[in-house]
Amino acid sequence: MKIDMTYGSGGKQTGDLINQVFLKHFNNPILNKLEDSAVLSVSGTIAYTTDSFVVTPLFFKGGNIGKLAVCGTVNDLSMMGAIPKYLTAGFIIEEGADLEMVESIAKTMALTAKEAGVFIVAGDTKVVEGNGGIFINTSGIGEIIKGDISISGCKQGDVIILSGNLGDHHAAILSERMGIENEIASDCAPLHTIAKNLLDDGIEVHCMRDVTRGGLATVLNEAADQSGVSVEIWEDAIPVSREVKGFCDILGLDPLYMANEGKMIAIVKETDANEALEAVKRSPYGANARIIGTIQEGKGVRMKTKLMGSRTIDVLYGEGLPRIC
Amino acid sequence: MKLEQVIKALKEYDGEPVKIMEVCGTHTKSIFQSGIRTIISPKIQLISGPGCPVCVTSPAYIDHLTDLSLKEKYCVLTFGDMMKVKGTKLSLTEAKAMGAQVKVLYSPLAAIAEAERNLDTQYVFAAVGFETTTPIYALLLDEIRKRKIKNLKLATSIKTILPALSFICENETSIDAFLSPGHVSVITGSKIYKGLASTYHKPFVVAGFEGEHILAAIYEIMSQLKGKRYEVRNLYSNAVTEEGNQKAERLINQYFEEANGIWRGIGMIEQSALKLKEEYKEYDAGSREEEIIEELPKGCRCADVILGRIQPVECPLFQKVCTPLHAVGPCMVSAEGACGIWYQNS
Numbered sequence: 001m002k003i004d005m006t007y008g009s010g011g012k013q014t015g016d017l018i019n020q021v022f023l024k025h026f027n028n029p030i031l032n033k034l035e036d037s038a039v040l041s042v043s044g045t046i047a048y049t050t051d052s053f054v055v056t057p058l059f060f061k062g063g064n065i066g067k068l069a070v071c072g073t074v075n076d077l078s079m080m081g082a083i084p085k086y087l088t089a090g091f092i093i094e095e096g097a098d099l100e101m102v103e104s105i106a107k108t109m110a111l112t113a114k115e116a117g118v119f120i121v122a123g124d125t126k127v128v129e130g131n132g133g134i135f136i137n138t139s140g141i142g143e144i145i146k147g148d149i150s151i152s153g154c155k156q157g158d159v160i161i162l163s164g165n166l167g168d169h170h171a172a173i174l175s176e177r178m179g180i181e182n183e184i185a186s187d188c189a190p191l192h193t194i195a196k197n198l199l200d201d202g203i204e205v206h207c208m209r210d211v212t213r214g215g216l217a218t219v220l221n222e223a224a225d226q227s228g229v230s231v232e233i234w235e236d237a238i239p240v241s242r243e244v245k246g247f248c249d250i251l252g253l254d255p256l257y258m259a260n261e262g263k264m265i266a267i268v269k270e271t272d273a274n275e276a277l278e279a280v281k282r283s284p285y286g287a288n289a290r291i292i293g294t295i296q297e298g299k300g301v302r303m304k305t306k307l308m309g310s311r312t313i314d315v316l317y318g319e320g321l322p323r324i325c
Numbered sequence: 326m327k328l329e330q331v332i333k334a335l336k337e338y339d340g341e342p343v344k345i346m347e348v349c350g351t352h353t354k355s356i357f358q359s360g361i362r363t364i365i366s367p368k369i370q371l372i373s374g375p376g377c378p379v380c381v382t383s384p385a386y387i388d389h390l391t392d393l394s395l396k397e398k399y400c401v402l403t404f405g406d407m408m409k410v411k412g413t414k415l416s417l418t419e420a421k422a423m424g425a426q427v428k429v430l431y432s433p434l435a436a437i438a439e440a441e442r443n444l445d446t447q448y449v450f451a452a453v454g455f456e457t458t459t460p461i462y463a464l465l466l467d468e469i470r471k472r473k474i475k476n477l478k479l480a481t482s483i484k485t486i487l488p489a490l491s492f493i494c495e496n497e498t499s500i501d502a503f504l505s506p507g508h509v510s511v512i513t514g515s516k517i518y519k520g521l522a523s524t525y526h527k528p529f530v531v532a533g534f535e536g537e538h539i540l541a542a543i544y545e546i547m548s549q550l551k552g553k554r555y556e557v558r559n560l561y562s563n564a565v566t567e568e569g570n571q572k573a574e575r576l577i578n579q580y581f582e583e584a585n586g587i588w589r590g591i592g593m594i595e596q597s598a599l600k601l602k603e604e605y606k607e608y609d610a611g612s613r614e615e616e617i618i619e620e621l622p623k624g625c626r627c628a629d630v631i632l633g634r635i636q637p638v639e640c641p642l643f644q645k646v647c648t649p650l651h652a653v654g655p656c657m658v659s660a661e662g663a664c665g666i667w668y669q670n671s
Contacts (some may be wrong), residue, residue: 309360317649
């Protein structure tokens with residue numbers, strides 16, 4: 001069944017959409033009250049963030065827009081040393097969208113939220129003219145368990161841990177768009193357990209960041225700039241799957257600049273590096289983690305290449321490729 | 326010979342300064358990405374050449390595209406790289422912001438589905454490139470004819486690399502040797518460089534794109550120069566043959582013929598372009614309308630960069646007013662352009 005403008009009228013059809021799709025899947029005591037606002041109990045300091053998702057195509061190998069929308073916000077909260085607790089979800093649906101498709105997205109969101117231990121406690125739906133597309137905004141609240149984690153907190157001597165292979169999400173989305181058949185799946189995943197395990201193990205974590213748009217290169221440049229340090233990474237330590245490497249070679253892409261949706265870096269005190277690596281490796285989605293470099297005095301990001309040459313790593317300039325998350 | 330020995334020899338080179346031109350933008354990129362400049366002797370200078378199709382595309386051609394895109398019921402289909410390059414008035418990005426229909430495609434063949442979906446729109450594919458992309462344009466034409474598609478035409482700006490290299494050999498005597506383009510050579514074969522190597526006494530070495538391949542090619546060039554040998558050597562033999570891809574060449578020759586080409590910043594180079602043959606003019610969206618316009622913005626030295634006269638850092642605008650976000654010249658715009666690559670990697 002197709003969604004038309006009447007589903008956004010606020011009347012019967014809107015109610016049906018909320019009841020039969022969103023309440024059915026997001027089902028929790030706070031949302032089910034259907035008040036104007038969710039009323040929440042939280043303790044201590046909170047982290048609070050928002051993100052919007054406009055990906056094309058809506059469904060891809062390894063996930064869909066709903067999974068991205070939950071993981072994106074969960075990960076942003078987790079990177080600040082917070083335990084994600086509550087999300088809101090706003091849907092802007094273009095007329096012509098398939099109701100079953102919307103339900104499938106909602107179902108994925110519910111499953112991902114469950115995995116991440118968060119409740120979707122408030123929501124909104126609008127229907128606009130268009131061609132069957134869907135845009136989702138999520139916002140989220142998390143309770144901070146370690147408060148001094150910051151992009152400006154990197155210190156000389158710190159070690160950089162990357163949680164796994166680069167480029168999978170970007171390559172999966174591009175493959176879908178270009179009609180290329182391969183086995184590359186998006187890495188879209190919630191990273192809350194990796195972050196929590198690092199903190200629970202008492203690792204001195206100075207900075208965490210999920211490696212999304214702009215890629216590792218951009219995140220590391222932000223860390224170097226904000227912390228007033230330089231970053232050195234080692235080319236042969238950076239994990240990229242054989243398939244993604246081949247994909248990049250053909251299209252002239254560089255995994256360092258490609259978006260990921262289930263990867264993070266943790267920048268930790270040098271003496272905690274091995275313990276931190278173990279903590280990431282034993283967490284879901286962290287099995288292929290590596291130590292990829294160190295923080296040094298100076299500025300900018302440099303890479304020691306496989307040939308033992310040196311390469312400057314700048315931020316991503318411009319768009320180059322269409323938006324993919 | 327082991328890689329370590331090659332690196333050691335190139336690092337310790339202390340003879341006459343040598344200038345090697347890497348023709349292809351992908352080589353320029355790989356040289357930076359593998360840090361080759363930081364591990365070889367400063368006496369071996371690597372200079373970027375004319376191998377970025379976007380950088381050498383004439384402004385008149387861009388004007389033609391933007392004009393078409395602004396016409397009612399017209400839509401220009403293009404590779405992403407072309408979006409930001411300015412003609413004399415506008416870039417396609419700017420035209421799009423003014424309401425023009427412009428769409429970025431990843432593959433020329435995706436144009437077919439686009440044209441079949443919207444029959445009342447006239448599509449124009451911006452067919453830009455070298456020998457490498459031309460066979461795909463030929464396949465696109467095959468498909469357009471097979472499916473009897475009436476609303477899709479090509480506006481071509483296709484260049485061939487050999488006349489440009491010939492121009493450089495004739496005019497730029499300071500270049501000692503060439504790292505021949507890998508991708509183009511897959512189509513043309515390594516044979517095409519033989520005449521230039523013997524006439525101008527320059528080594529031409531075809532190389533793959535990994536750092537190790539490029540080092541091996543530089544080593545080969547240095548050995549040839551030392552022994553006063555000037556030969557074509559193919560070190561990319563798993564992809565490049567002497568004769569090239571004859572099936573691809575047949576496809577090119579079916580649809581295209583040689584014509585004079587306009588290179589941005591350089592001007593006209595005889596027989597350096599490929600244009601649609603007369604018998605296929607119904608698929609031609611005005612490719613023959615190229616003209617020379619005195620084109621580079623004031624102070625911009627992209628032409629000197631393309632010809633290997635200067636390195637991007639020697640241009641007075643580089644990094645000061647010309648950056649990837651505010652590109653003045655075409656070499657800064659493209660991902661394969663020498664200035665853009667230098668900016669991002671040095």
